[in-house]
Amino acid sequence: MALIIEVNHLSKKFSDTYAVNDLSFTVNEGDIYGFLGQNGAGKSTTIRMLLTLIKPTSGEINLFEKKLSAHRSEILKQVGAVIEKPDLYKYLSAYDNLSIFAKMSGIKVSQKLLMQQLQMVGLEERAKDNVRTFSQGMKQRLGIAVALVHNPALIILDEPTNGLDPQGIADMRNLILRLSRELGKTILISSHLLSEIELIANRMIIIHKGNKMVEGNVAALLDPAHTLIEIDTLDNAGAKQLLLQSKWALFIQKKIQLQLMMNKTEVPQLIIDLVAMGVQLLSVNSSHSLENYFLSLTTQSGHVEAFAN
Amino acid sequence: MWKLLQIELFKISKRPRTYIAFVAVAAIVFIFQFAFKADGQSYMDLMLQSVKDTFTFDRVQAINGYFMCYIILNTLLIQVPILIALIAADSISGEANMGTLRLLISKPISRTQIILVKFAAATIFTIFLLLWMAITALFLSLFIFGAGDMLVFRSKGDESQILLITRDDIMWRYSAAFAYATVALTVIAALSLLLSIFAENSIGPIIATVCIVIVCTIISNINVPIIDKNVKPYLFTSYLVGWKGFFYIGTDMDGKTIKGSLENWPAIRKSLLILIAHIFILITASVVVFKKKDILS
Numbered sequence: 001m002a003l004i005i006e007v008n009h010l011s012k013k014f015s016d017t018y019a020v021n022d023l024s025f026t027v028n029e030g031d032i033y034g035f036l037g038q039n040g041a042g043k044s045t046t047i048r049m050l051l052t053l054i055k056p057t058s059g060e061i062n063l064f065e066k067k068l069s070a071h072r073s074e075i076l077k078q079v080g081a082v083i084e085k086p087d088l089y090k091y092l093s094a095y096d097n098l099s100i101f102a103k104m105s106g107i108k109v110s111q112k113l114l115m116q117q118l119q120m121v122g123l124e125e126r127a128k129d130n131v132r133t134f135s136q137g138m139k140q141r142l143g144i145a146v147a148l149v150h151n152p153a154l155i156i157l158d159e160p161t162n163g164l165d166p167q168g169i170a171d172m173r174n175l176i177l178r179l180s181r182e183l184g185k186t187i188l189i190s191s192h193l194l195s196e197i198e199l200i201a202n203r204m205i206i207i208h209k210g211n212k213m214v215e216g217n218v219a220a221l222l223d224p225a226h227t228l229i230e231i232d233t234l235d236n237a238g239a240k241q242l243l244l245q246s247k248w249a250l251f252i253q254k255k256i257q258l259q260l261m262m263n264k265t266e267v268p269q270l271i272i273d274l275v276a277m278g279v280q281l282l283s284v285n286s287s288h289s290l291e292n293y294f295l296s297l298t299t300q301s302g303h304v305e306a307f308a309n
Numbered sequence: 310m311w312k313l314l315q316i317e318l319f320k321i322s323k324r325p326r327t328y329i330a331f332v333a334v335a336a337i338v339f340i341f342q343f344a345f346k347a348d349g350q351s352y353m354d355l356m357l358q359s360v361k362d363t364f365t366f367d368r369v370q371a372i373n374g375y376f377m378c379y380i381i382l383n384t385l386l387i388q389v390p391i392l393i394a395l396i397a398a399d400s401i402s403g404e405a406n407m408g409t410l411r412l413l414i415s416k417p418i419s420r421t422q423i424i425l426v427k428f429a430a431a432t433i434f435t436i437f438l439l440l441w442m443a444i445t446a447l448f449l450s451l452f453i454f455g456a457g458d459m460l461v462f463r464s465k466g467d468e469s470q471i472l473l474i475t476r477d478d479i480m481w482r483y484s485a486a487f488a489y490a491t492v493a494l495t496v497i498a499a500l501s502l503l504l505s506i507f508a509e510n511s512i513g514p515i516i517a518t519v520c521i522v523i524v525c526t527i528i529s530n531i532n533v534p535i536i537d538k539n540v541k542p543y544l545f546t547s548y549l550v551g552w553k554g555f556f557y558i559g560t561d562m563d564g565k566t567i568k569g570s571l572e573n574w575p576a577i578r579k580s581l582l583i584l585i586a587h588i589f590i591l592i593t594a595s596v597v598v599f600k601k602k603d604i605l606s
Contacts, residue, residue: 051415053604073417081415087408091323100316104416146412 002029003065004154004186005050010059012045012210019045021210023059027188027203032180034197034204034218035190036294042210043190044084047158050188051081063154077106080152082160086143090132094123094142097131098149105150114149121145121175137168144175155179157189161196169196176200194294198222206294214290221290224264228287231258234280242277310422317430321396327434330392331441334385338445341381342453345372356462374451375459375479379556381446382486387550390497390522391515392438397431397501398514401599405509405606420600424502428592431498432491439487439494447483461556474558478568486552489577492584493549497522499591500545506599509606522546545587551580 005027012020020042027033037043048054050061052072061068063075088097098117102109118124121141131139140160147155157176161169177200179185191197197204198218205215214221229251233239236258243252243260248270253259260270267286274281321327345352349372404410413423459479461472474482500521504514525546528536541547554577559570571577 048411048604051411053411053414055601055603073419076415076417079415081412083411083415085408087412089320089323089409090407091325092320096319096323100319101412101416103312103316104413104418106417 003027004029004031004063005033005188006062006065007046007050008060008062010046010049010061011057012042012049012054013057018210020049020056020207023207023210023212025205025212025215027186029186030180030184031203032176032187032189032201034201035188035207036192036194036197036204037190037207038192040209041192041207043192043207044158045210046207047081047083047156047188047190050156051079051083052076053083077150078153079156080147080150080154081156081158082140082143082147083156083158085162086139086146088131088139088142088146091130093128093130094118094134094145095127097142098145101146102149107150109149117145117149118142120148136163137165137171140164140168140172144172148179153186155185155187157187159190159192161191161193173200194291222288224288225262226288226290227262227264227267228253229260229262229267229270230283230285230287231260231274232282232284233258233274234282239274239277239279242279243274246273246277248273310426313418313422313426314429314433317426318433321430321434326395326399330389330395330438333392334389334438334442335445337385337388338381338442338449341384341446342377342450345377345380346453370457371460372454373457373459374447374454375456375474375476375483377450377454378447378483379459379461381450382442382490382552385442385446387526389438389442389494390549391519393431393435393494393497394501394515394518396434397498398505398518399511400427400431400502401505402508402511402514403505405604406511408606410606411604414604421596424592424596424599428499428502428595431502432495435494435498436491439491443483443487459556461558463553463557472556472558473566474556475568478558481569482555486555489552489555489581492581492588493545493551496545496549496584496587496591499588499595503591503595503598506595506602542583545584548580548584551577551584554580 003026005025007023007025010020010023011018023042023046035043035046045054049056050063050068052068064078066075068075089100092100095114095118098114099109102114115124115127118127121144123138123142123145126134126138131142134142140163144157144160147157160176161172164172173196176187176189180187189197189201201218203216204218204221206213231239240252240258243249243258248260248262251260251262253261262270264286267284271281271284353371401410404413414420456476458476459474461474463470463472497518501514501518504517505511508514525544526549529541529544529546554573555571557572558566558568559572560566
């Protein structure tokens, strides 16, 4: 499978701060690659470097197995992007915006094709209206049309659901899945919501303060084997001692709270054993460890050991 | 490049602010024409006061279309830089403000191409604005006031001069003067474009351009030898009004004007070359700065 994006030891320093620090990852052909991180994690900076808006301080970017710095124009012809907000020329119509950016991408497009693109994002009725009259959702859809008008092989979407209502988010998700499944596009999508990435991406990376924290297959990372169980009892310290002497000791996390990392299917047996040991249970909560890990990054309150580097 | 230039011109043509300059020029010209039509005689009396005993001239004939255009250009070409800055200073900063700059840069177009196309578009806007000035200030004035020989009032050191150019010797001078003014105003466009790279909205570069033009114009008008020798030759504002040189007709030993001649063509040529050098330096600087710039808008 061809490597569409290959980032090696990429860093970007602003003044004294590293916005991106020694970041490496790869995106394969046909991937929907989730780029996850809280606000300020370095997602947009990385995407801007992929699109040559920002020059890296160090490191290398290869797109389509070619060095970006050496083959910029050739590579960017195959890339479509929506970077943060889909800002377009407000004083021009949707049709004119689409036409302008198609020409800038170096392709000849017919009026029919432009209208088809607008139809695909549900804006054919508003083709002649100025963009300043559009809602955020409509601008977002037009931004997607602009990103797709030159039929790129790689689509980069930076927080594409920002500012959208639930229906807009669902529409965007369906559009991304369709682009991947029906048209075979490779998509890199950034988000600060794990739930969003979980629904559409097949591979993902989590970055925090410019550093890679986790990268891998979404199915593997969200494997039920990595379920975090939080137990609350009348005597947590006593319960922990009992568990340490049992077969469950292996699964206990080194935390003050009583936490165990285990396969979700084993939870009923754990409850039976706890009751048998005489532990007075107040609650047993299960959540996926990756979600907890991501939340811990967001709230800056430590992290779950299972995914720590 | 040609396709990009077409896109740029299309965008400029669709922006309402583009037409502010054309409306402003038309308004100023019409006010001048109205004032001179209503009371031009008083102006002419004032200007000819010092020579009324030695110089006879039909004062009604003196206020003709050619004379009107000269008077209007004298005033307008000082203000026009502001109108040029309205468009040129918006070139990059306007895109940054709208958020379209990042989309533009992520297209397969080099940053050098972007700067060159923006500069070409600003130059074309300048040419159109000067053509509009020619239409309103020259041709409309000729229509309203008629044609005739042209009087040129000139201050030369402590002396005042009045030059007379015959009607068949004027039109080429206006063509050359407008061409010179295009080059001079293109320097303003290039300066605005450079300043535009540093800002994320167009107000800053517009104000900065106007401030630089005002400060440099003031310095250009300070008559102190040390400034005359060491500063003025390097200021573009010292050459902005060089177009007037095309109306300073050459004279023979007896002081008679020589048709088709210029008093000091080498000085005009030198001014033009200095202005072109300014354009080259400003655009080169724009390309260098823009190529290094991180687009964070």
